[in-house]
Amino acid sequence: MRTQHLQAGEATLAVTEAGEGQPIVFLHAFPVDSRMWTPQIAGLRHAWRGIAPDLRGFGGSATPRVPARTIGAHADDVIAVIEALRVGPVVLAGLSMGGYIAFECWRRRPGVVRALVLADTRAEADTDEARSKRVTMQALARGAGSAAVIDAMLPNLLGATTQTANPHLGLEVRAWASATPAAGVVDALEVLRTRPDSRPTLPTITCPTLVIVGREDTLTPPAVAHVMRDGIAGARYVEIPEAGHLANIEQPEAFTRALNDFLSTL
DSSP states (O other), X not given: OEEEEEEETTEEEEEEEEOOSEEEEEEOOTTOOGGGGHHHHXXXXXXXXXXXXXXXXXXXXXXXXXXOOSHHHHHHHHHHHHHHHTOOSEEEEEETHHHHHHHHHHHHOGGGEEEEEEEXXXXXXXXXXXXXXXXXXXXXXXXXXXXXXXXXXXXXXXXXXXXXXXXXXHHHHHHHHHTSOHHHHHHHHHHHHHOOOOGGGGGGOOSOEEEEEETTOSSSOHHHHHHHHHHSTTOEEEEETTOOTTHHHHSHHHHHHHHHXXXXXX
């Protein structure tokens, strides 16, 4: 894998790539970075050019000159990366926060999107209760740092099977997330808190779409994945057994197989 830094509008983003062929852009979840997509980039590299940016405030893009505090700012960054690499239209795969950004990319520039993969995410905006919890987490990040936030989140990020059978993965996820500066965590929580409702967007999506979710996901459970499946005409739907919110690293072989099956139809 190779990593380069690309100027993307107001930000310089670290972008990791591997493989040759048709482009697929992977958008990571909060509060980790692009390393979460390593199994999929490696598993598809024989036929696909995997491109995984660290979103502004995360990973190798952790100290932006201008912070991203809206979903639109992140979407503009992603579109700028696609244009800088001259690879559009692309398959756009987003998990959790990455899925919210993928929705916004479609709204802003559908011409750069060949297909969508919406993984362990939801179309709905935050409820009032969820927004209040984001504010509490922002205060925790400011006072105690990003590690305190991940400690509060980790029990819900991984499924029950993973927590029992693969506790080492929890330690790895904690290490990734703890490397995110507190300021990046605070900014990302603001992005999540203020994101728009994407349910009106669902019937406008005309590109091939895969909705994929971990069966043990408690943050964005199968019931909310059904909203996307039913709202996007022709969407394919896959549940990953024994996986929670980070299904792609909890069951990487099953997730990559489902992704490859979808890509083979394009």
